[in-house]
Amino acid sequence: MSTAAHSGLAGGGAGLRIDTRVIGTIALWVVTFLGGFVLREPAPYELAMVVVLSGWLLSGPKFSPAVGPLLLVIVLFICGGLMATLMSDDFGEAIMYIAVTGFLALTAVFFAAVTASDPTRLATIANAYTASAVIVALLGIGGYFGVLPGSLFTLYGRAKGTFQDPNVFGPFLVLPWAIALHAVLTRPLKRSLIAIAVLAVLSFGILLSFSRAAWGLAAFSGAGLYVILFSMTQDRGERSRLILFGIAGALALLAMIAIALSVDSISGMLLQRAKLVQDYDTARLGRFARYSLGFQMVLDNPFGLGPLQFRNFFPEDEHNTYLKAFTTYGWLGGVAYLSLVVFTAVRLFPLIFQRRPWTWAAQCVFVVLLGHMLMSAIIDTDRWRHLYLLYGLAWGLIACEYAWRSSAGRRLSTAGARVSHQR
Secondary structure, eight states: OOOOOOOOOETTTTTTEEEEHHHHHHHHHHHHGGGOOOOSSSOHHHHHHHHHHHHHHOOOOOOOOOGHHHHHHHHHHHHHHHHHGOSSSOHHHHHHHHHHHHHHHHHHHHHHHHHHHHHTHHHHHHHHHHHHHHHHHHHHHHHHTTTOOHHHHTTTTTTTTSSSSHHHHHHHHHHHHHHHHHHHSSGGGGGOHHHHHHHHHHHHHHHHOOOOOHHHHHHHHHHHHHHHHHOOOHHHHHHHHHHHHHHHHHHHHHHHHHHHSSHHHHHHHHHTTOOOOOHHSTTTTTTTHHHHHHHHHTTTTTTOTTTOOOGGTTTOOOOOOHHHHHHHHHHHHHHHHHHHHHHHHHGGGGGGGGOOOOOOHHHHHHOOOHHHHHHHHTTOTTOHHHHHHHHHHHHHHHHHHHHOOOOOOHHHHHHHHHHHOOO
């Protein structure tokens, strides 16, 4: 997972020049790392991404044909949102909302393009994301136990790290958590010590977020990775090793929960949040009631209700990304978003069983992104920065597979032509 880098300085007739690849790698690392620090908006991530995107666009980026579907659905999604702004009672606010969505969508295209052009950048992104997540998790843990200012890193008795909401903090940690778990399951134990430490820190951070979505996402991603790796392994010794790791992991999880329940400050919140259905879910205009009434309103409003208008009819937002896609972006945007979800899952799924240098990334991104897709039915995820990163990585991996197959096809064609010539 190490990234091959060129020399940072190269000699030239006019003196020293900086290798643009090194600059690009550093910029990619920094902007990915900053994705974990969103205490206020605009966050450092947005400011850094503006600079990086500007440089990237000015450099004349090349797009793989495989990224075409991502570009198409994003354009349709944003077009639906622009038309929906006409339904808003505050046009300026609505336009700004869609502009931010467009910016985040562009980051997905950016991550897809840079990954497709150089798959080794997956390691740069993974390392930067993991470093960010570990720091963010430690800040959340420190804030929860009072070692650091709780007012800054916690909210409503829940760890939130450097995010505004624990329900974003928890899911943000899951992709690097899955990458660390993948390393533990596939590497010799001596080479997994750092991954085990990362896994422990992120697991505790996810637990203290007290986010049901984050807990479910981590459980889904961990189980999904385990099943994928087990099904791809035919060696009996390796399968026995995976079984032992599975048992050890289950015991470690039970031990962490037991320790958490023994701490009074954790046990009460843990038992409260562990309920599958909360009171606010089943209230008169609670989450589930809003789903039903919201989709009925969608049928009567082909251009949607407009950005931020749902709250004018109900006490809270949609808390369902698919419903929000239709209410905020109209029928056009809603269908485009559903198409993105389905097409991404269908195109990425076969890659998790291929033997490629980037298979580890495909497996981790697939299980975590699929978990986000399922989780989006009960929570608003359409403005999560790391979700757009996940979509970008997914389509970058799809483009990598497209290039791999195209290259293999050319090699076969060349070999066939040589054989025919020899005959």
